Amino acid sequence: MEYTLLILLLPFLSFLFLGICGKWLSHKTAGTVGTCVLAVVAVLSYVTAYEYFTAPRLADGTFATLMPINFTWLPFFNGSLHFDLGIMLDPISVMMLIVISTVSLMVHIYSFGYMHGERGFQRYYAFLSLFTMSMLGLVVATNIFQMYMFWELVGVSSYLLIGFYYTTPAAIAASKKAFIVTRFADMFFLIGILIYGYFAGTFNFGHIEGGSLVAVGDFSTVLGIDAEAAKYIPVALGLMFIGGAGKSAMFPLHIWLPDAMEGPTPVSALIHAATMVVAGVFLIARMMPLLIGFGAIGGLDVLSIVVWVGVFTAFYAAAVACAQSDIKRVLAFSTISQIAFMMVALGVCTELTTGHHNPGSLGYMASMFHLFTHAMFKALLFLGAGCIIHAVHSNEMSAMGGLRKYMPITHVTFLIACLAIAGIPPFSGFFSKDEILTACFAYSPFVGWFMTAIAAMTAFYMFRLYYGIFWGTENKKLHAEHTPHEAPLPMTLPLIFLAVVTCVAGFIPFGHFVSADGQAYDIHLDWNVAGTSIVIAVSAILLATYIYIGERQPVADAIQEKFKSLHRWAFKRFYMDEVYQFVTHRIIFAYISRPIAWFDRHVVDGFFDFLAWGTNALGFRIRGLQSGSVQKYGYVFFIGILILLGILCLAVF
Amino acid sequence: MIQIEYILIISAVMMFAGIFGFLTRRSTLAILLSIELMLNSADLNFAVFNRMLYPNGHEGYFFAIFAIAIAAAESAIAIAIMINIYRKIKGISVDKLEKMKW
Numbered sequence: 001m002e003y004t005l006l007i008l009l010l011p012f013l014s015f016l017f018l019g020i021c022g023k024w025l026s027h028k029t030a031g032t033v034g035t036c037v038l039a040v041v042a043v044l045s046y047v048t049a050y051e052y053f054t055a056p057r058l059a060d061g062t063f064a065t066l067m068p069i070n071f072t073w074l075p076f077f078n079g080s081l082h083f084d085l086g087i088m089l090d091p092i093s094v095m096m097l098i099v100i101s102t103v104s105l106m107v108h109i110y111s112f113g114y115m116h117g118e119r120g121f122q123r124y125y126a127f128l129s130l131f132t133m134s135m136l137g138l139v140v141a142t143n144i145f146q147m148y149m150f151w152e153l154v155g156v157s158s159y160l161l162i163g164f165y166y167t168t169p170a171a172i173a174a175s176k177k178a179f180i181v182t183r184f185a186d187m188f189f190l191i192g193i194l195i196y197g198y199f200a201g202t203f204n205f206g207h208i209e210g211g212s213l214v215a216v217g218d219f220s221t222v223l224g225i226d227a228e229a230a231k232y233i234p235v236a237l238g239l240m241f242i243g244g245a246g247k248s249a250m251f252p253l254h255i256w257l258p259d260a261m262e263g264p265t266p267v268s269a270l271i272h273a274a275t276m277v278v279a280g281v282f283l284i285a286r287m288m289p290l291l292i293g294f295g296a297i298g299g300l301d302v303l304s305i306v307v308w309v310g311v312f313t314a315f316y317a318a319a320v321a322c323a324q325s326d327i328k329r330v331l332a333f334s335t336i337s338q339i340a341f342m343m344v345a346l347g348v349c350t351e352l353t354t355g356h357h358n359p360g361s362l363g364y365m366a367s368m369f370h371l372f373t374h375a376m377f378k379a380l381l382f383l384g385a386g387c388i389i390h391a392v393h394s395n396e397m398s399a400m401g402g403l404r405k406y407m408p409i410t411h412v413t414f415l416i417a418c419l420a421i422a423g424i425p426p427f428s429g430f431f432s433k434d435e436i437l438t439a440c441f442a443y444s445p446f447v448g449w450f451m452t453a454i455a456a457m458t459a460f461y462m463f464r465l466y467y468g469i470f471w472g473t474e475n476k477k478l479h480a481e482h483t484p485h486e487a488p489l490p491m492t493l494p495l496i497f498l499a500v501v502t503c504v505a506g507f508i509p510f511g512h513f514v515s516a517d518g519q520a521y522d523i524h525l526d527w528n529v530a531g532t533s534i535v536i537a538v539s540a541i542l543l544a545t546y547i548y549i550g551e552r553q554p555v556a557d558a559i560q561e562k563f564k565s566l567h568r569w570a571f572k573r574f575y576m577d578e579v580y581q582f583v584t585h586r587i588i589f590a591y592i593s594r595p596i597a598w599f600d601r602h603v604v605d606g607f608f609d610f611l612a613w614g615t616n617a618l619g620f621r622i623r624g625l626q627s628g629s630v631q632k633y634g635y636v637f638f639i640g641i642l643i644l645l646g647i648l649c650l651a652v653f
Numbered sequence: 654m655i656q657i658e659y660i661l662i663i664s665a666v667m668m669f670a671g672i673f674g675f676l677t678r679r680s681t682l683a684i685l686l687s688i689e690l691m692l693n694s695a696d697l698n699f700a701v702f703n704r705m706l707y708p709n710g711h712e713g714y715f716f717a718i719f720a721i722a723i724a725a726a727e728s729a730i731a732i733a734i735m736i737n738i739y740r741k742i743k744g745i746s747v748d749k750l751e752k753m754k755w
Contacts, residue, residue, distance in 0.1 A: 629747060631684070635676050 185246020248280025
């Protein structure tokens with residue numbers, strides 16, 4: 001399957017081509033080139049997936065882990081440790097290939113309509129290609145170091161795309177914030193990688209073969225690590241989780257994601273909903289065998305940290321999402337909440353076995369399943385939001401309301417996505433969320449009930465958003481001035497495609513492809529959990545309907561009036577940005593950075609300035625010696641000769 | 654026959670007159686004359702040593718003639734430079750020649 005290299009190479013070439021020659025291309029040509037390349041990549045991904053999943057399983061019932069390409073890129077001096085580059089195909093990376101190439105293709109097509117006539121259209125497509133290349137490289141990485149390289153590339157292309165409207169100060173600030181926050185987390189990731197490489201003696205991932213922990217390639221060395229070195233593996237894994245938490249916007253490193261909505265909406269759909277932000281989840285899933293095998297040595301249980309960070313983030317983001325008025329912000333916080341669901345699902349996966357008889361292993365499959373379905377319906381929601389913003393030229397819900405009359409296709413597809421995220425059968429979100437809740441209940445009833453409650457909040461705020469956009473109070477004045485219209489075909493086509501995927505994706509026998517130990521098993525709905533979650537989701541939707549459907553919303557106003565301070569806190573995102581502002585500006589900048597800057601400017605710079613000044617002053621003093629008058633030189637020369645002659649005479653006689 | 658010491662004394666006087674003139678005169682023309690004086694004293698030495706010490710050889714004469722030719726060419730260049738200096742600073746005194754200082 002050497003052709004998988006093309007999946008990475010084609011977007012990269014398209015990036016180079018559009019980036020270098022874009023200036024001389026028309027918008028239409030540039031967009032067509034980008035989209036065609038992505039279409040080829042998508043087809044190649046599907047072919048890869050088809051070949052991979054139809055190939056016969058190994059004797060132990062798992063899919064083989066293939067490495068079509070793998071070469072040593074940078075060997076270390078001692079030779080046992082080396083950086084490799086290559087392509088690794090296993091069930092989750094193949095699944096990610098499908099997710100990324102599909103969403104990216106949809107976004108490419110959609111951008112034709114959304115970015116129509118924008119300045120820098122070619123640059124936009126070049127950056128999209130770069131992002132797609134980096135993300136695909138990240139998921140097929142053969143080792144953690146290659147993953148880190150593409151991880152950073154993803155961060156850079158995200159930075160470029162958030163700051164696409166580089167003349168807007170808000171976009172520049174948002175892109176810097178996103179880059180700095182994720183980069184800060186990546187520092188821990190890098191330290192984790194280095195600790196892992198040092199103590200494990202390899203940068204490769206671990207995986208399961210024949211029921212025992214082995215690593216891809218030369219992992220036999222890991223099995224041989226002594227108990228002393230094994231103590232450091234959980235530390236490394238914990239640091240890696242911080243990196244993953246930064247990319248996946250887990251509390252308290254989530255602050256960049258809502259601001260990242262300053263970028264163009266299709267970019268939000270691709271990067272900040274479907275692909276990049278799940279990189280952290282993917283990382284944890286990749287390290288899963290190690291987390292289970294080594295995660296709890298030395299009094300540090302990384303998996304339970306993952307669970308509690310995830311639970312808190314899911315709750316926090318859902319609470320904030322209930323009070324936001326900017327539709328993209330609502331979607332951003334719902335993304336954070338949903339990613340936290342995936343994190344929790346991974347955290348509650350405590351054993352690598354198969355099937356509903358062993359609920360401890362359910363989380364892995366549930367998380368990957370939710371990643372898959374969420375990518376589709378969240379991309380759909382964002383693209384739908386893009387159509388709405390395109391129609392009313394505002395992100396605020398106050399400019400919307402009653403749009404169902406004007407935009408029927410957007411309305412229906414948006415409703416489908418809302419139902420999916422709320423967890424209503426038969427839409428895809430129901431199945432994946434149900435698996436997560438089952439896994440949570442198996443872990444602990446508290447986590448199970450808590451996550452169910454958050455699922456209810458999800459349903460509530462999504463339908464608050466839905467009613468706020470398509471029903472509710474219509475901004476008649478604005479709509480009379482500028483009648484909203486349905487988006488053009490390139491924009492509605494991806495909506496329809498993704499809506500169809502959202503309707504059918506739940507029926508994919510996902511357990512046959514991805515499971516904790518690679519064995520095939522049938523997803524089995526636990527009707528206790530499923531029934532509860534359906535009842536709760538439906539009642540949350542009904543509550544949202546009761547409050548928000550009408551032209552006038554007395555209940556909503558009354559609640560807002562009654563819990564005024566709570567509403568303000570939630571609207572201000574519980575002042576997390578202000579806390580960061582305070583900590584960075586008032587404490588770190590004022591008490592650490594400023595004194596260091598003063599020291600640098602006055603002591604270090606001062607010393608070198610003094611040296612330069614001294615040399616200069618000395619030169620000024622003695623420049624009179626170099627008079628330029630040949631006669632003076634001759635005079636000195638003559639005296640010198642006389643002195644030498646004198647010495648010579650003294651020496652001779 | 655004139656003794657070699659007399660000629661060498663004349664040569665030494667010429668040399669030191671040249672050095673004195675070179676160091677003390679302010680006019681570039683006078684400096685050039687002083688340089689010529691030094692050169693001529695050296696030429697005189699060449700000639701007299703050849704004549705008195707190696708009567709059969711001719712190298713000293715040749716060298717003296719060669720030096721005279723070089724000195725003539727050099728004077729031509731020096732006077733050309735002086736004319737240019739005169740055009741720039743309306744004078745040929747080295748005191749005023751500060752264009753290329755520092």
